[in-house]
Amino acid sequence: xxxxxxxxxxxxxxxxxxxxxxxxxxxxxxxxxxxxxxxxxxxxxxxxxxxxxxxxxxxxxxxxxxxxxxxxxxxxxxxxxxxxxxxxxxxxxxxxxxxxxxxxxxxxxxxxxxxxxxxxxxxxxxxxxxxxxxxxxxxxxxxxxxxxxxxxxxxxxxxxxxxxxxxxxxxxxxxxxxxxxxxxxxxxxxxxxxxxxxxxxxxxxxxx
Numbered sequence: 001x002x003x004x005x006x007x008x009x010x011x012x013x014x015x016x017x018x019x020x021x022x023x024x025x026x027x028x029x030x031x032x033x034x035x036x037x038x039x040x041x042x043x044x045x046x047x048x049x050x051x052x053x054x055x056x057x058x059x060x061x062x063x064x065x066x067x068x069x070x071x072x073x074x075x076x077x078x079x080x081x082x083x084x085x086x087x088x089x090x091x092x093x094x095x096x097x098x099x100x101x102x103x104x105x106x107x108x109x110x111x112x113x114x115x116x117x118x119x120x121x122x123x124x125x126x127x128x129x130x131x132x133x134x135x136x137x138x139x140x141x142x143x144x145x146x147x148x149x150x151x152x153x154x155x156x157x158x159x160x161x162x163x164x165x166x167x168x169x170x171x172x173x174x175x176x177x178x179x180x181x182x183x184x185x186x187x188x189x190x191x192x193x194x195x196x197x198x199x200x201x202x203x204x205x206x207x208x
Contacts, residue, residue, distance in 0.1 A: 028168035029190035032181045033144065041067040043181060045169050046190035048077065056081055058091055064193045073098055075193045094198050104198035141172050145183040148172050 029046035042065070049060040058079050066073045074097040078090045096102035136152040141162045150162035150172045162173040167186050174181040 029187050030168045030171065030183060031185040032171070033184045034181045035179055041065060041072070042184075044193075045171075047168075048190050048192040051079065053091070060192070062190070062193060075102075077192070077194065094194060096194055096198075102194050102196055102198035103201045105201045143173055143182040143184070145172075145185055148183075 029044060032043040032045070034041045034043055044062070044064040046062045046064070047059050048062045051058045051060075058081055061078045061080065063076045063078070064074075074095070077094040079092040080090050092104065092106040094102055094104045134154045134156075136154060138149055139152045139162065141148055141150045141152075145167070148162075148164050148166060150164040152160065152162050154160050158177055160175040161171065163170040164172055167183060168188075171181070172183050
């Protein structure tokens with residue numbers, strides 16, 4: 001499954017200037033409206049749960065994207081300590097595309113999907129973007145969710161992001177080659193968009 005390009009760009013650019021990504025609470029959410037050459041859509045980023053693993057806390061980060069066509073909509077949930085480091089490989093993934101059943105991928109397979117060379121894995125590769133970031137300065141930005149004082153940053157690949165620690169996930173506005181995103185709403189009452197019990201993909205693949 002390939003996640004939408006504007007989403008990948010938003011996550012990567014947002015992580016450059018919002019170190020607070022690693023300090024989200026377990027119910028933060030932010031909703032975005034997106035536009036691109038292929039049409040518009042909506043994107044929701046949320047923290048929908050947490051789990052303890054040894055002496056650390058892992059969070060369930062949810063990415064819910066809704067395109068104009070049902071087949072281009074879906075939900076991806078990522079279990080990881082944070083999303084601000086390229087070294088933070090996912091411990092587990094839950095994927096639901098359109099009306100298809102939700103599938104859970106855990107353990108080494110989830111890590112391989114997050115780090116496999118040549119795949120659409122930019123959502124897990126923050127560090128590679130950092131060297132191309134250029135700070136423009138603090139600006140007042142008005143989006144559907146309100147007016148914010150945000151840090152304006154550009155990258156060598158013509159991307160622009162406005163971010164602040166005052167909103168969940170830090171992202172206020174994004175402009176990139178594949179499209180634009182603007183913050184439409186925010187809150188602290190996030191719940192999982194997946195209500196069914198996911199099928200265990202690892203267990204299914206191990207069956208003869």
